[in-house]
Amino acid sequence: MKETExxxxxxxxDEAMHKMGRQSAQMPRPVYIRESASIVGQKExxxxxxxxxxMVGEDEMFGCKTWEEAESxxxxxxxxxxxxKAKEKKENIHFLLGGDLLGQTIASSFGIKELDxxxxxxxxxxxxxxxxxxxxxxxxxxxxxxxxxxxxxxxxGSAEKEFRFPMEYGGQRPPCYTRTVTxxxxxxxxxxxxxxxxxxxxxxxxxxxxxxxxxxxxxxxxCMAPAAADVIASNFEDFGHGPDYxxxxxxxxxxxxxxxxxxxxxxxxxxxxxxxxxxxxxEMFDTSQDGTESGGSGCGCAASVLASYIxxxxxxxxxxxxxxxxxxxxxxxxxxxxxxPILGIAHAVMLESAV
Amino acid sequence: MKETExxxxxxxxDEAMHKMGRQSAQMPRPVYIRESASIVGQKExxxxxxxxxxMVGEDEMFGCKTWEEAESxxxxxxxxxxxxKAKEKKENIHFLLGGDLLGQTIASSFGIKELDxxxxxxxxxxxxxxxxxxxxxxxxxxxxxxxxxxxxxxxxGSAEKEFRFPMEYGGQRPPCYTRTVTxxxxxxxxxxxxxxxxxxxxxxxxxxxxxxxxxxxxxxxxCMAPAAADVIASNFEDFGHGPDYxxxxxxxxxxxxxxxxxxxxxxxxxxxxxxxxxxxxxEMFDTSQDGTESGGSGCGCAASVLASYIxxxxxxxxxxxxxxxxxxxxxxxxxxxxxxPILGIAHAVMLESAV
Numbered sequence: 001m002k003e004t005e006x007x008x009x010x011x012x013x014d015e016a017m018h019k020m021g022r023q024s025a026q027m028p029r030p031v032y033i034r035e036s037a038s039i040v041g042q043k044e045x046x047x048x049x050x051x052x053x054x055m056v057g058e059d060e061m062f063g064c065k066t067w068e069e070a071e072s073x074x075x076x077x078x079x080x081x082x083x084x085k086a087k088e089k090k091e092n093i094h095f096l097l098g099g100d101l102l103g104q105t106i107a108s109s110f111g112i113k114e115l116d117x118x119x120x121x122x123x124x125x126x127x128x129x130x131x132x133x134x135x136x137x138x139x140x141x142x143x144x145x146x147x148x149x150x151x152x153x154x155x156x157g158s159a160e161k162e163f164r165f166p167m168e169y170g171g172q173r174p175p176c177y178t179r180t181v182t183x184x185x186x187x188x189x190x191x192x193x194x195x196x197x198x199x200x201x202x203x204x205x206x207x208x209x210x211x212x213x214x215x216x217x218x219x220x221x222x223c224m225a226p227a228a229a230d231v232i233a234s235n236f237e238d239f240g241h242g243p244d245y246x247x248x249x250x251x252x253x254x255x256x257x258x259x260x261x262x263x264x265x266x267x268x269x270x271x272x273x274x275x276x277x278x279x280x281x282x283e284m285f286d287t288s289q290d291g292t293e294s295g296g297s298g299c300g301c302a303a304s305v306l307a308s309y310i311x312x313x314x315x316x317x318x319x320x321x322x323x324x325x326x327x328x329x330x331x332x333x334x335x336x337x338x339x340x341p342i343l344g345i346a347h348a349v350m351l352e353s354a355v
Numbered sequence: 356m357k358e359t360e361x362x363x364x365x366x367x368x369d370e371a372m373h374k375m376g377r378q379s380a381q382m383p384r385p386v387y388i389r390e391s392a393s394i395v396g397q398k399e400x401x402x403x404x405x406x407x408x409x410m411v412g413e414d415e416m417f418g419c420k421t422w423e424e425a426e427s428x429x430x431x432x433x434x435x436x437x438x439x440k441a442k443e444k445k446e447n448i449h450f451l452l453g454g455d456l457l458g459q460t461i462a463s464s465f466g467i468k469e470l471d472x473x474x475x476x477x478x479x480x481x482x483x484x485x486x487x488x489x490x491x492x493x494x495x496x497x498x499x500x501x502x503x504x505x506x507x508x509x510x511x512g513s514a515e516k517e518f519r520f521p522m523e524y525g526g527q528r529p530p531c532y533t534r535t536v537t538x539x540x541x542x543x544x545x546x547x548x549x550x551x552x553x554x555x556x557x558x559x560x561x562x563x564x565x566x567x568x569x570x571x572x573x574x575x576x577x578c579m580a581p582a583a584a585d586v587i588a589s590n591f592e593d594f595g596h597g598p599d600y601x602x603x604x605x606x607x608x609x610x611x612x613x614x615x616x617x618x619x620x621x622x623x624x625x626x627x628x629x630x631x632x633x634x635x636x637x638e639m640f641d642t643s644q645d646g647t648e649s650g651g652s653g654c655g656c657a658a659s660v661l662a663s664y665i666x667x668x669x670x671x672x673x674x675x676x677x678x679x680x681x682x683x684x685x686x687x688x689x690x691x692x693x694x695x696p697i698l699g700i701a702h703a704v705m706l707e708s709a710v
Contacts, residue, residue, distance in 0.1 A: 018498045019449060025499040068689055094378065104686065106687050109685040112564065117563065119564050131476070142499065143497065206450055207473060209464060211468050330461070334461065334516075338423065343464050345476075
């Protein structure tokens with residue numbers, strides 16, 4: 001918190017004093033993650049983090065007729081659960097920032113429409129949870145709201161339908177494949193700490209689109225690793241620190257194969273993060289779980305792992321400083337069919353112990 | 356500017372002092388639209404605003420092989436044109452906020468990837484230009500950056516392919532149909548005014564998703580009018596004023612049929628905006644232009660009309676206060692085929708003369 005506090009009250013000296021380096025910003029006042037909520041499917045509940053999620057669906061349909069409806073229900077239930085846990089009325093939520101992987105982000109639109117909260121829709125593929133927290137922290141840090149909810153989701157069925165083959169086709173998957181997580185994570189980000197805040201967002205680094213001309217849709221980890229490496233190195237450079245500043249650096253959904261690429265790319269820039277790195281996709285599934293190959297992926301992967309696993313460790317003081325780096329692959333069916341590469345993007349959110 | 360200035364320096368009294376009412380915020384320091392740029396296609400260049408656009412493509416392909424590539428080129432060229440007009444290097448742009456109508460917003464991703472600017476992707480359908488300006492103004496107003504670029508686009512060909520029938524099908528269109536504009540508008544939003552700023556963003560109202568169970572994809576104007584009415588009325592209520600506060604209230608792409616619905620809905624809430632309202636879609640095309648029926652639509656409609664027509668009138672003092680209200684329809688092919696309604700959203704940006 002030192003870097004943050006020393007600047008409070010300096011507003012008139014430098015109009016953009018909260019900007020750090022090329023692509024980062026620090027918070028001029030504490031921005032708290034007050035509460036979180038997570039909801040996942042059956043497969044996720046049987047992984048290593050299974051006991052930690054707030055809610056588990058009995059099947060993949062969550063009481064709905066289509067996968068898209070099921071994913072919308074994930075978002076709606078995650079937000080309602082969040083508000084219940086925080087004992088906060090929806091009327092006190094000033095803005096809701098959300099997104100998902102589906103075309104025109106319909107999982108979010110149909111999921112949150114009945115909540116009657118002013119809505120800002122985002123698309124950063126699987127980096128969207130990081131994008132939503134970065135924007136929320138600037139909105140709150142700038143004094144434009146007191147309470148913002150961030151929510152993202154993904155669903156294995158709706159994502160396979162959107163991006164890959166019909167599931168009935170039963171195609172084989174290579175070892176670099178990451179399985180889209182059925183899940184959602186929601187966060188109440190506030191200027192007030194509440195009773196037991198999970199963490200403070202002390203700074204952010206907004207990522208650039210990185211194009212390494214990767215074209216393998218079964219190897220999303222390697223498509224996104226260059227963007228993750230770029231935003232992590234930029235965070236170090238903008239804030240003038242290195243890997244040892246953090247107890248943990250946690251990417252979104254690179255998986256085991258993408259992690260290797262990330263280490264290699266950061267070593268080329270002079271950074272070794274192997275001692276403190278993990279990946280939400282690797283934490284989500286055990287290697288023994290059939291069909292999960294390199295790990296988990298999707299907007300709901302990083303969000304549900306942050307809500308259930310990372311934030312409690314920060315609140316309990318086990319980790320003091322965490323760099324949370326959700327990673328996204330930018331493509332759609334048309335761009336793939338027209339021979340375009342898969343672009344990568346990642347955003348970094350600096351989480352610190354609130355005590 | 357009075358409401359804005361009186362609060363500067365009060366930071367410590369109230370942490371969320373820039374919030375106004377339920378869903379609005381005002382700017383604690385001046386946020387300028389320093390420069391704008393517009394690029395459109397042939398049909399748009401033959402409409403009433405034809406002479407005002409910065410650049411017109413010779414055909415709908417803009418030198419590309421596909422409509423999606425053409426739309427990406429629109430965004431890229433609009434941003435490069437903007438930076439040229441502003442004499443600003445891309446290295447000095449801290450964040451780029453953008454979006455479009457295509458699935459997974461690929462027009463933006465592939466359009467701006469080479470610019471090497473930290474990117475925050477948005478999806479608000481045709482309301483995205485408003486969403487981008489609202490977020491940019493909070494980022495700049497909060498002191499997290501000095502220069503932000505906002506860019507959105509749409510393309511008639513890529514949108515018909517994404518949402519409707521193959522163009523070769525030659526389907527007939529009802530009178531409520533609005534034609535997707537081929538165009539892009541880009542804005543340099545800054546804490547510094549530059550030589551001749553177009554306008555100041557003095558406040559914003561973030562819209563809610565409104566579901567009136569509308570299902571006619573040929574009548575997007577009426578699908579979006581309820582959301583526009585809601586955010587306009589909320590702006591009046593949050594800031595304690597009415598229609599006469601503004602010289603103009605300008606919606607994004609309701610068209611002539613949607614305008615009627617808007618007037619009716621606002622009259623039910625006690626507001627008559629008929630004396631000061633116009634719509635970017637109505638300004639874009641002349642009723643005599645074949646295939647434009649109720650007017651223009653798309654992310655590029657509101658953005659290119661703001662850049663070419665609205666902002667110069669504010670800079671020249673003809674209009675002192677304008678409420679700019681881009682309107683979006685939230686749906687995709689899957690949601691339509693599964694019988695879901697078309698949801699509406701709109702965001703309001705308060706533009707004032709900078710002098």
